[in-house]
Amino acid sequence: MPDYPIHYAPQEREQQRQRMASLLEQLAPNEGYNLTSLPGVRFLRSNRALKLVPVLYDPGIVIVCQGRKRGFFGGQTYVYDENHCLVVSVPVPFTMETDASLEEPLLAIYMHLDFKLAADLMLQLDQLGAAAPGKPQGMLSTAMDQRLNGSVLRFLAAMIEPTEAAILGPALVREIYFHILNSEQGPSMRAALAMQGQFGKVARALRQLHARYSENLTVEQLASEAGMSVPAFHVHFKSVTNTSPMQYLKSTRLHQARLLMVRNSITAAAASSEVGYDSPSQFSREFKRLFGNSPVEEVKRMRADFAVPPAHAASVFVSSH
Template identity: 35%
Template structure:
């Protein structure tokens, strides 16, 4: 397994200090110190394999740490705050990821025997130890960076193998829930998608529960179990993340951005922003811009 990790690290070391596309559909890599505003984001469903260094992900009050030769699966869109750290020997953080496309996962699962999904209140992100078979599939996938003419023919097969190896492991039920209609996760996913597309609008939990075809109490419990956040907290985090990106992009001042993302009170926006990011909006944006120069 160490030999596979060594080759993967060599292949992924071409990455930059940001999400770096590989030329392979849905496969990306990253290394080094990543700007804070890129680590605080709404993360798409993915499989992420840590190669060197470590990463922590915090959603709500839940924080997980990912070390080398571990991978995490995120099965729903989650507003999270991440932090990456070099290894004990000062090697930069290095990781590769596969974005989970529900249609691809569903087509893959359709050819397999049916199996049980997750428990009723299953978290939307979790961690597992990598296996030699999973590493082997990743090695062959990343080798395609040097064989671009083979990507169209072989990448889909390697993607299916990565999915299959994850499916065999302790987080396999998360893949099934992503692609299976009318599971508890898929119902929460409908509500999450609504919030992401309408985050600036007022949110009524009763309407979201109806959208998810669940009672209000069941919806609220399940939503928090999956996302580690209440629906209103989820909306607030999405609003604040969008606001930060707008401020960094120069799309307005703190007051105009507050109204743009749905706040009625700029003072409340500033308080919640400072609580979430550690600094008031204008000062935080200035700090981020200085780091980007």
């Protein structure tokens, strides 16, 4: 980490926050996820508080410029707000709530994790001796220091102007990645992204599961492909995802079915078949158990509450957005 921190007076810091929120309000005019000229970046606006919503995030970085989100995972609470960003290195299902209102909407940046960019930066950090040992974690809440805030402000200012967004945007995304990878939580994130050891085997199993969620997958098959015994696979899978392989598969199918119904306007029966369910009635029961609404009610709610963008083309993971 740099040993020459920048210090702002509280008034300057508040002005910086207000400027970030003002820019992001322009960049996110619609409630829900707003697309940008950068394929891996979306801007989020939420005009209402949300309570205990099941989510499945793609690997990525969430930077909140106004409002607050809380993620509940593995008995821990992960706060991401004006002072903390959320980093997800493997897709994990968790529960989330949002503090927001029409008068003061939640405004956030969502960056799909660019594994190549992260790997390039990790290699450079290693070569410069900046690497430190860390325990891999699937999800981290990382403090927003002054340098990271400065990078985010410059990024938002550039994204307002199409030419600057196209030319400067990618370099400023790289700058944001650098500050996060070089932060106090950086070693944990770098260890997770390196995908070594048992964590790495589970991470690769998750990729397989997301690519083949509609197939009749078994724990024995996933364990064998991960190079583990079934008992060891169960233990390490739960340590990373906080759930069992079959419960994770079910959650992935249900999140994908919900998006198929919203995006493609297909029926619950068609969505259930597409994600691998043999029984539409079983699908409807499990869907309501997870989301608290029937498929028809949930699709209606999603369309009313959010501008749901098309799927991120480069993503290999199912997600809830």
